Structure formats: structure tokens, C-alpha cells
Amino acid sequence: MITKTRWLRVSAVARRHAYVLQRAPQRWFDVVFWPVVDALLFGSLGVYFSRQSSAGAAGVAYLLAGILLFHVVFQAEISLSTGFMEETWSRNLLNLLVTPLTEVEYVAGVVLFGLVKLALGVGTVALAAWALFAFDVTTLGLALVPLVAILLVVGWSVGLIVISLILRVGQGAEILAWGLLAMVMPLSGIFYPVSALPGAIQPISRALPTTHVFAAAHEVVAGHSLPWSQVGWGAFGAVVLAIASTFLLVHMLAVFRRRGYISRHT
């Protein structure tokens, strides 16, 4: 159970990041600009290819559902990793480490505000897809709930991996906040089935929880019922990833403290 003192600390971290978003115009690129660009880009591609083939409106929906759900992972990951990077950029890490704030409370605070950014970012994609291409995300129905839940866990887990690597390697690892998802994106079958990938890469693709989530989403878009086996594999992969990333973070924090890496951030 969360105590009042813990809630004070969690909400203090969340509020700090709300101020950052409020006062850093470049942060709005992640939650407004890129979502609109992505919706426009993939919606237009969908329209073009649907005209060249027999896919029709289903082709547009296939791509837009993909980019919308990808933004769930992206926004969850980016809010957590850039939230932490904000502390390193402003050299605030030592200030935080000497307070009673625990690692779990810190992550909870960043995630809490990250949910606001996620709602803004994904909401923008959904709104742009509806306004520009008449794609209504609510047609996916309740199937969205488990799919979004799994993608949130994956996004936060990747965020923890990025934080771990920044703790270990330093600011040189910051590029991974964007780079890791850029690697995951083509492998997850977001805009095409996994069978379209080169054969040697397909096993890697199938090992990713995101691949199963997007496969499930595409089934729903095609008018079929939610394939629970895909959801199950996606959930299993997400849990494994969450456990592994948590262990990695705990280990890297121990290394950070043992080797005195705080000197890189003061």
C-alpha cells in the first residue's frame, strides 16, 4: 500500500516533469509534432497503396492502427527515458540521490506523468487519423485494452533498459532512447506481416512481444476476433522483458554506486 509520504514523493517527481513539458517547447515535438507527422505519413502511404491494390480502406486502417499502437510503446518509453535524461542534463541526479526518494518512487513518478504525455501523444495520433483519414480507433473496441496494456509494459521496460545503460555508460547511451525503438519498429511487423521480413530475421521478430501484439491488432482490424494466443505470447514476452529490465536496472545501479559514476553527473 502506498503511504502518504510515498505519494508526496511520487507526485513531486510527476509535477517536476509537468513543469519541464510546460517550459520546454522541444518536448512538444514528441507528443504533438511526431504523432501528427506519423499519422499523415502512414495514412497517406496507406491511401496510395490501397489505390494500387485491392486492399481498400482496410489497407489504410492496417497502417494507421499500427502507427497508433506504436505510439503507445514510443510514448511510454520516451517519457521514462527522457524523464531520467532531464535529471542528467540539468545535473539534478545527485540532488535526487541524497533524498529519501527510492528508485521505485522515482520511476513511478516519471511513469505517472508519462501517462499524461502518452494520452496526449496517442490522442493526437488518433485525432489526426480520424480527421485526415476517417479512421476511428474505437472500432478496435475492447481489444485495445490488453494490447495497449502489453505495449505499455514493453515501453516502460525499454525505458528501464535505456536508463540502465546511461547509468553504466554515461550520456553516450542517450541515443538509445530513440535508437532501441528504431530497431524494434521494423522487426515487429507493425506495417507488414512478419512473413515479409527476410527469412533469417523472422525468428528474431517472433521473439519480440510487440510482434504478437501487432499481429493481434491486425487480425482485429481485418474484422476477426482477438487472437488470444497472440495476446498470451505478447503478455508473456512483456513480463519476461519487464523482469529482465528491472534486474538490469538494479544491477546497473549497484555498479553505478560501487564505481562512483555519480562524478559523471556533477
Added chain:
Amino acid sequence: MHAVCDTPQVSEHSGVQDGHAPGGAESVVLRARGLTKQYRRVRAVDGVDLTVGVGERVALLGPNGAGKTTTLLMLLGVVTPDDGFVEIAGHRLPRERSRAAERVGFAAGYLPLPERLRVREFLHMFGRLYGIADPEPQITLGLERFGVTHLATAMGNELSSGQRTLIGIIKATLHRPRLLILDEPTASLDPDVALRVRTGLAELCAADHTALLVTSHDMVEVSRLCERVVFISSGRVVADGTPDAVAASFGRDDLEGVFLHLAEERERVT
């Protein structure tokens, strides 16, 4: 005696002895034993023992690279010692780090304020991190104590280094800690601001019976602010006592003489 030493030691300092002060364990706010830290081939800290009593004002001194900051970071739980232990207000690190941190405040002259926060927002955030539901009265008191109420709405990146230091100290004292640890608090401060810092700290320590552990290169400031000094050289405690007694034990007139002596000795060795 607090220290593991191989150079002159002084016995006339606070009544706190080996972590067991007269009046029981609660009169000791900080107890560190055998702190050791090795970075690759450099032994930064080598078996440091340190005890600070409730309300005691102690300076941790030594030449550059002596191991002061590493020692402080181990006391704060930010760096894990290779050997030894730290106990703050009865809470052993690292297991009870969060509980211990509730009783400690830390500020450093070299730490900036986050760029996108106003001073009052920054202080509000840290007040809540220290578990204060409504930090406003403490924020107002701190700003008044250090004469910087006019900075309340300034952005963190608009402050001068002296102003940042003052706000950092206010941040570190919002929760009325039992131990206040300051790393180079008056470095790069004008004499009038340094005086304001010393006066504010003395007032705060007297009002809340807060113990003070401070590092500084300003020996005059140390003599004025602290009743006890601990000298570190090459990672080891080499003297521990009142400023006058420590100076006398090295055959010097003042702490600056001791400092210069240790710096020269270190240069000879390296």
C-alpha cells in the same frame, strides 16, 4: 579518538567518543567506521572513521584529492564503500538509506539548479521529496533566513553561483535535518554572501540543534563556523580536534598552516 591515524592526533574535541557519546546512542547522529574506497589503482579513501554528535559543527578538511568528497558521497549513500559502514541517526546504509536520508540534508556549491523550475517550485519539489505535505512555511522561513525572498520566482538558470548556493542550502534544510552535509558551500561566494551563509547556518544549527559536516578550503571560515575539524590526507584521517588544538599538534599557528603542510607532504609523496 575518532580517527585511525599515523600523524599527530588531538583529543580535545567534542564529547562524542567512538560513536558512544555520553548520554547514549541518540547523541550521535553520524557514525562511520573503516570507510574504504578504491577506484582502479587509486585508494581514494583508506579506513576513515568519523563520528558526529547531535548539534556538533565539524569540518572535513584536506588538500585536493584527499578523499573528502568521496567520503561525503559514501556517508550519503551515493557511493558504496568497499569496506566499512555508515550509520545515520541509527539507520544503517545501504539497507535503510531512505530512512537515513530523511534525517540528512545535503548541498554542494558546485550543483546547479534544474533549468526549468522556478526557485519556489524547486524548493516545493524537494520539500515534498522530504515528506513535507505543505512545505510553503518552511520555504518562506528559509528564504527569509538567508535574505533571498526576492529570488522566489526566479528561474533556476537565472541565478548567480552564490544565489544557487543559498537556494541549495535552503533546499537541504527544509525538512530540519539532524545532520546537514555541505560540500564547499562558500566556494566562489563574495565575502558578504559567505558571511550570510555562515550566519544563517549558525542560526539554523542553534535553532534546530542540527549537526553540521562541511568541507571547505577556506580555513578562516572553518575556524569561525566549526568547533571541530577532521583533516584527511591521502584518504586517511590524520588529525581530529578543535581548530586550535589541531594547529598546535602540527606546530602551526592556524589551520591554514596545517593545510599547507599536508599539501606539501602530499606533493612530496606523489
